[in-house]
Each structure stands twice: as structure tokens, then as C-alpha cells.
Amino acid sequence: MIRVIPGPACVTLVIDRPERRNALTNAMYADLDLALQAAQKDPDCNAVILTGSDGHFTAGNDLSEFQSPRGDGDSPALAFLRRLAGIDVPVIAAVEGRAVGVGVTLLQHCDFVYAAQDALFSLPFVSLGLCPEGGSSLLMAQMAGPRRTAEWLLLGKPFTAGQACDSGFITAVTPPGQALERARQTAEELATQPGQALRGSKRLLRRAGRIALEQAFDAERDLFAERLRSDEAQAAFQRFFDKRK
Amino acid sequence: MIRVIPGPACVTLVIDRPERRNALTNAMYADLDLALQAAQKDPDCNAVILTGSDGHFTAGNDLSEFQSPRGDGDSPALAFLRRLAGIDVPVIAAVEGRAVGVGVTLLQHCDFVYAAQDALFSLPFVSLGLCPEGGSSLLMAQMAGPRRTAEWLLLGKPFTAGQACDSGFITAVTPPGQALERARQTAEELATQPGQALRGSKRLLRRAGRIALEQAFDAERDLFAERLRSDEAQAAFQRFFDKRK
Amino acid sequence: MIRVIPGPACVTLVIDRPERRNALTNAMYADLDLALQAAQKDPDCNAVILTGSDGHFTAGNDLSEFQSPRGDGDSPALAFLRRLAGIDVPVIAAVEGRAVGVGVTLLQHCDFVYAAQDALFSLPFVSLGLCPEGGSSLLMAQMAGPRRTAEWLLLGKPFTAGQACDSGFITAVTPPGQALERARQTAEELATQPGQALRGSKRLLRRAGRIALEQAFDAERDLFAERLRSDEAQAAFQRFFDKRK
Numbered sequence: 047m048i049r050v051i052p053g054p055a056c057v058t059l060v061i062d063r064p065e066r067r068n069a070l071t072n073a074m075y076a077d078l079d080l081a082l083q084a085a086q087k088d089p090d091c092n093a094v095i096l097t098g099s100d101g102h103f104t105a106g107n108d109l110s111e112f113q114s115p116r117g118d119g120d121s122p123a124l125a126f127l128r129r130l131a132g133i134d135v136p137v138i139a140a141v142e143g144r145a146v147g148v149g150v151t152l153l154q155h156c157d158f159v160y161a162a163q164d165a166l167f168s169l170p171f172v173s174l175g176l177c178p179e180g181g182s183s184l185l186m187a188q189m190a191g192p193r194r195t196a197e198w199l200l201l202g203k204p205f206t207a208g209q210a211c212d213s214g215f216i217t218a219v220t221p222p223g224q225a226l227e228r229a230r231q232t233a234e235e236l237a238t239q240p241g242q243a244l245r246g247s248k249r250l251l252r253r254a255g256r257i258a259l260e261q262a263f264d265a266e267r268d269l270f271a272e273r274l275r276s277d278e279a280q281a282a283f284q285r286f287f288d289k290r291k
Numbered sequence: 292m293i294r295v296i297p298g299p300a301c302v303t304l305v306i307d308r309p310e311r312r313n314a315l316t317n318a319m320y321a322d323l324d325l326a327l328q329a330a331q332k333d334p335d336c337n338a339v340i341l342t343g344s345d346g347h348f349t350a351g352n353d354l355s356e357f358q359s360p361r362g363d364g365d366s367p368a369l370a371f372l373r374r375l376a377g378i379d380v381p382v383i384a385a386v387e388g389r390a391v392g393v394g395v396t397l398l399q400h401c402d403f404v405y406a407a408q409d410a411l412f413s414l415p416f417v418s419l420g421l422c423p424e425g426g427s428s429l430l431m432a433q434m435a436g437p438r439r440t441a442e443w444l445l446l447g448k449p450f451t452a453g454q455a456c457d458s459g460f461i462t463a464v465t466p467p468g469q470a471l472e473r474a475r476q477t478a479e480e481l482a483t484q485p486g487q488a489l490r491g492s493k494r495l496l497r498r499a500g501r502i503a504l505e506q507a508f509d510a511e512r513d514l515f516a517e518r519l520r521s522d523e524a525q526a527a528f529q530r531f532f533d534k535r536k
Numbered sequence: 537m538i539r540v541i542p543g544p545a546c547v548t549l550v551i552d553r554p555e556r557r558n559a560l561t562n563a564m565y566a567d568l569d570l571a572l573q574a575a576q577k578d579p580d581c582n583a584v585i586l587t588g589s590d591g592h593f594t595a596g597n598d599l600s601e602f603q604s605p606r607g608d609g610d611s612p613a614l615a616f617l618r619r620l621a622g623i624d625v626p627v628i629a630a631v632e633g634r635a636v637g638v639g640v641t642l643l644q645h646c647d648f649v650y651a652a653q654d655a656l657f658s659l660p661f662v663s664l665g666l667c668p669e670g671g672s673s674l675l676m677a678q679m680a681g682p683r684r685t686a687e688w689l690l691l692g693k694p695f696t697a698g699q700a701c702d703s704g705f706i707t708a709v710t711p712p713g714q715a716l717e718r719a720r721q722t723a724e725e726l727a728t729q730p731g732q733a734l735r736g737s738k739r740l741l742r743r744a745g746r747i748a749l750e751q752a753f754d755a756e757r758d759l760f761a762e763r764l765r766s767d768e769a770q771a772a773f774q775r776f777f778d779k780r781k
Contacts, residue, residue, distance in 0.1 A: 200481070243666060
């Protein structure tokens with residue numbers, strides 16, 4: 047359900063589960079993780095493109111996986127996000143349609159994000175009885191400022207590509223259907239850069255925030271696990287599945 | 292002089308000293324502090340609204356209290372700001388008219404700030420021979436960027452609600468006279484969120500910056516006390532009171 | 537090649553090497569460093585203005601100095617940037633024409649930056665096989681956000697004064713030819729502020745970020761030295777000089 051399209055200096059990863067609006071399962075996170083590892087090891091790879099199939103980015107984590115009990119360590123989602131945050135190869139996201147929950151969270155670990163004008167973002171963690179995860183509690187305010195962060199995370203207010211761009215959360219807005227094309231142009235520009243300078247520079251840009259990010263990952267993971275077991279969350283999941291029937 | 296208006300899931304605190312444009316005294320800080328403690332203890336409280344009476348937010352700290360000698364520890368103003376920075380319940384500020392000095396500083400510790408189009412903000416600390424306080428030396432650049440911070444704090448340049456919003460310092464601008472109404476709408480939205488998820492998420496958002504904020508509070512307090520005793524500051528206060536006669 | 541124009545409460549430093557578009561040499565960094573030390577020691581100095589001659593700010597570091605071997609410690613460029621980052625007197629930059637490489641890096645350590653509408657900024661480190669330096673890996677994202685930072689540093693995309701201003705990287709845009717005049721107005725406003733309050737407040741604003749900045753300076757310096765010796769970089773320099781012949 048993750049399609050990997052190799053290219054000369056760029057690999058494209060497609061989240062491909064259209065029957066569930068590309069909702070992510072543990073198996074899909076593991077596939078993404080492996081694909082990132084391969085890109086990192088390939089010295090000719092100057093860019094990773096991340097996108098979704100069939101007009102959507104991703105509906106976020108498959109909620110049915112939130113209902114099963116969970117161990118103490120990192121979830122496959124978090125293991126993938128740590129990998130994404132640590133990769134030296136620049137990552138470009140191309141967003142069409144809906145990006146929900148972890149589908150928004152992961153954009154914070156990408157270097158370039160292009161979104162179609164009619165794309166819509168939402169972080170409904172609090173209304174599901176949960177909390178921000180994957181670095182959002184630290185990075186969102188750094189990218190979009192604390193005012194947008196409070197609206198998006200505490201109120202769970204959805205936001206458009208235009209609002210995401212104005213606040214600094216994404217790189218640019220494209221016409222509908224052209225986010226992937228725009229991502230490819232940037233990948234081509236990156237392909238002309240000296241690879242070692244590119245990777246070293248990205249590593250330098252991430253260096254200063256690394257420790258604070260690891261601490262955020264950990265603190266969020268622990269509260270998220272606690273929230274998952276809460277009555278507030280389990281009641282919210284039940285309402286979600288009752289509605290879908 | 293602090294009016295407390297209880298509500299079902301929200302408490303409203305009104306700075307109410309219109310004869311001095313709601314200038315804040317030590318007694319008023321203490322009342323605000325107590326009201327925040329009560330909100331934190333009430334499990335049904337999902338929002339605190341902070342506003343001023345009679346068309347103004349607040350003229351800032353009552354300058355006459357700056358002329359009396361001061362002990363080594365936290366001032367009542369700083370004790371209140373620490374409380375405000377530490378509360379888990381979301382805080383919404385509604386600003387009409389003038390917000391001066393600590394009246395601007397405290398907005399940085401609120402989660403949502405709505406200001407009327409004709410509201411005016413100013414931080415005249417340096418021209419009074421003083422320095423930023425209450426976390427401004429750290430938070431203002433994080434919210435509004437270092438360029439606006441230098442203008443507002445070093446030059447003491449006043450700024451409008453529109454400028455505050457464009458820079459990310461406040462959440463939104465409202466038509467004149469409608470800031471409180473807008474704050475109430477957000478409080479109603481917050482009332483529908485699961486309370487424990489809401490508080491936990493806000494705590495998480497503040498977690499990463501907590502230690503740096505405490506260090507900023509301390510460093511600012513020490514320089515502020517030194518500046519208060521300086522000839523520059525005492526001369527500036529004298530000019531202020533001479534003008535008012 | 538650095539002209540120092542003394543004034544009553546403000547000193548103006550002019551980068552003056554028009555035959556090389558004001559490219560900076562080690563001797564020029566040393567002169568700038570001395571001038572900043574003198575300003576810091578002069579209790580009547582409330583502002584330093586930094587500008588370039590003949591319609592340009594600076595073409596950046598003289599590339600011929602990158603071809604000679606370099607010791608382990610700070611380069612003269614970095615010693616100057618540390619001084620600039622540490623000075624308590626507010627610094628105002630006035631930018632006309634081109635600002636390249638370290639000419640953009642140094643703006644991050646200024647408090648006010650005015651640039652003419654037709655000014656153009658670029659950071660071609662990666663395409664030269666190099667990496668960000670002088671604090672950019674930390675400060676640029678804090679000023680302009682991570683999205684602009686990735687475009688400017690990883691892609692090496694040039695940007696206009698308008699883009700620099702919209703992202704929060706500079707203070708304001710002026711009509712062509714009027715950046716210096718605008719800088720002088722701000723210097724005059726600063727001249728009316730109490731000097732000790734002004735310096736203390738600036739010191740406070742820089743306090744929180746100081747340790748992280750020193751760590752960034754060091755990490756960048758080490759990677760920059762490594763990159764300088766790389767085949768990628770030496771090949772890029774060779775192409776530059778071949779083109780110029």
C-alpha cells in the first residue's frame with residue numbers, strides 16, 4: 047500500500063490506499079520507514095517525494111489501530127516519524143485533498159511542502175480525546191507561530207492550503223492537481239546540487255533542534271498512550287465507528 | 292477592581308479601574324492570581340476570558356508603584372505572570388482600546404488574543420529607562436519575529452491590531468467593540484472539547500519552552516529591579532508625573 | 537576598504553570596495569571588528585549603521601580567500617560575526633543592490649535591516665559545495681521560518697527585498713536608493729532613548745539564544761572547513777574563476 051517509484055536522483059513514495067482515503071496502518075509506516083532508509087543509503091539520491099494516491103494525501107492514522115492495546119515503546123508511526131526527522135536527504139511533500147492528523151504532523155519533518163489550493167488540513171486530536179504527537183507540540187509553533195497552533199491543535203480548526211502558506215506551515219500553494227508536478231520541479235533543482243554539501247547542510251539545519259525534538263517525541267508519546275486508554279478517547283472512537291456504520 | 296464573572300464552562304475576568312484606564316496595582320495582580328488558581332482547580336472550566344472595562348484593556352502597571360522600593364523576589368506582577376504561564380486551562384484575551392506595557396506582556400501567555408481594529412499596543416519600557424519583562428525577551432521574538440520585536444521593544448514603537456495580527460502576535464482582529472463577543476465564541480467552542488485532552492494538550496504545548504521561560508523571567512526580573520533604581524528610570528517617572536499634574 | 541563615519545550618537549561603517557562589488561577580505565573583517573569594539577566602548581553611541589558603497593551591500597566573502605588553506609580556529613569572518621552578535625549597541629543595516637553569502641548571514645545579527653525594493657539576496661553555499669555559516673543554520677529558521685530557509689539555503693534560491701520582508705527576515709523595504717536614509721531615521725530615534733536601558737534591553741533579548749548560537753557557530757565552522765577542502769567545493773571555485781576570466 048506504499049508504492050515506491052524509483053528515479054534517477056529522486057525516489058517517490060505514494061501512500062496508496064484509496065478505499066480508506068489513504069489512512070495509514072502500522073504496516074504502511076514500516077514500509078515508509080524502509081523506503082527512507084534505502085534513500086539515505088543511496089549516495090545518488092538527492093530528494094524523496096512523499097504523496098498520496100487518488101486525490102488525497104492521507105486521512106491520518108487508521109483509527110481501528112488506536113483501539114487495540116499498545117506497548118510501552120515507540121509505535122510504528124513514531125518510529126517512522128523519527129526516521130523522517132533524521133534523514134539527511136531533502137524530503138518534498140505533495141498534498142492534494144485531505145491531510146488529517148499524522149498526515150499533517152509528518153509535513154513538519156519535510157523540507158518542502160506543496161499543497162493544492164483546495165487541499166484541507168486538520169488535526170482533530172483533542173476532539174478525539176487525544177493530544178498532539180510526532181513533534182507537533184514543539185514544531186508547529188516554530189513553523190506557524192503559537193496563535194495558529196492554538197487554533198489548529200486546541201480548537202481543532204481545519205485550515206486551507208492558503209492559510210497554511212500564509213502562516214509559514216507549507217512552502218507554496220499550487221493549482222488543483224499540480225502539487226506533485228511542483229514537487230518534481232524542486233526535486234530536479236535539488237538533483238543539480240552537490241550531494242554531500244546538500245546532505246551536510248540539511249543535517250546542520252536540523253542539528254540545533256534535535257535534542258528538544260527527541261524530548262518532545264517522548265513526552266508526547268507518553269501522554270498519547272495515556273490519552274488512548276482514557277474514557278474520553280474510547281468514547282470518541284466509538285462515536286466515530288458508530289457514525290461510519 | 293478585578294470583576295469575576297462565573298459561567299458554565301468559562302470564567303471571565305474583567306480589569307475594572309476605568310478612572311486610571313485599568314492600570315494594574317499589586318492588589319489587582321493578586322486578585323487575578325487567585326482567580327486563575329480557582330479556574331485551574333475547577334474541572335469543569337475549559338476557558339478563562341481576560342478583558343478590560345470601559346473600552347480599554349489596561350494602561351499597564353500603575354507607575355506610582357514603580358516609585359516605591361521593591362524586595363528581591365518576584366513582584367506581584369511577576370507572580371501573576373508565572374501563574375498565567377502555568378495554567379492548563381486555555382486563556383482568551385479580548386482587547387479594546389489601549390494595551391500598554393505589562394498589558395501587552397501578559398498577552399504572550401494567553402492562548403487566543405482577539406483585538407478590536409482600533410486597539411493600540413505599546414511597550415514603552417526602554418523610554419522609561421526600564422527593560423522588557425514577564426517573558427517578553429524570549430517570547431516576543433518567537434511570536435512576532437525578531438524584526439517586529441526590535442521595533443516594539445527597543446524603539447518602543449506603538450503598533451495596531453492589524454500589525455499585531457500580521458506578525459502573528461495576536462489571533463485575529465475584530466470590528467470595534469466586538470473583541471469580547473469573539474472571545475466568547477471561542478470559549479463556547481472550547482466548552483465542547485474533552486476537558487482532560489484539552490488541558491493535557493495545552494500543557495504539552497508549553498512543556499518545551501518552560502525552562503527557558505523561567506530563566507527569562509528571572510534574568511528580566513533582576514535587570515528590571517536594577518533599572519528601576521537607575522537615574523534614567525527615576526527621571527523618566529518624574530517627567531511622567533509632572534506631565535500629568 | 538572599511539570607511540568609518542563617526543557621528544554624534546551613531547557610527548556608520550561603509551563596506552567600500554566597489555571594484556569587487558564590496559566583496560569582503562580578511563583585512564576588512566578585522567577592520568569591522570575593531571570598529572564594533574570602539575562603538576561598544578563609547579558610552580554615547582546608541583547605534584551602528586552598516587552599509588555598502590556604490591549601490592551594493594556586499595558580494596560576500598572574497599572567493600579567492602577560500603582557496604588558501606585555513607587554520608583550525610575561527611576565521612576572521614567568524615570572529616567578526618561573533619563580535620557583531622555580541623555587541624550591546626543596536627546595529628542597523630542599510631542594503632542596496634546585491635547581498636550575497638556572508639552579506640546575508642551578517643544581517644541576522646543586526647537589529648534593524650532596511651533594504652531597497654530592488655535589492656537582491658542570495659545564499660549560494662550549497663551550490664558552491666559549502667554549507668551555511670555564521671549562525672544561519674539556527675537563526676534563519678527563527679527569523680524567516682523553516683520553509684523559506686529550505687528554499688534559500690538548500691535550493692540556494694535568490695530572494696527579493698519584498699520576499700525578505702514578508703517572511704520577517706528584514707525590517708522594512710524602502711524605495712530604491714533610500715535604505716541608508718531610512719537607517720539614519722532609526723538611528724535618530726535610538727539616539728533619544730536612554731542609553732543604558734537600550735543596551736541592557738538588547739542584551740536581554742540576545743541572552744536566551746546565546747548558548748545555542750555559540751554551538752551553531754562552532755558546528756558550522758567545523759563542517760564549513762571540511763566542505764572547503766572537499767572536491768565538490770574546489771571544483772565549484774575553479775568553475776567560478778574560469779568563468780570570470
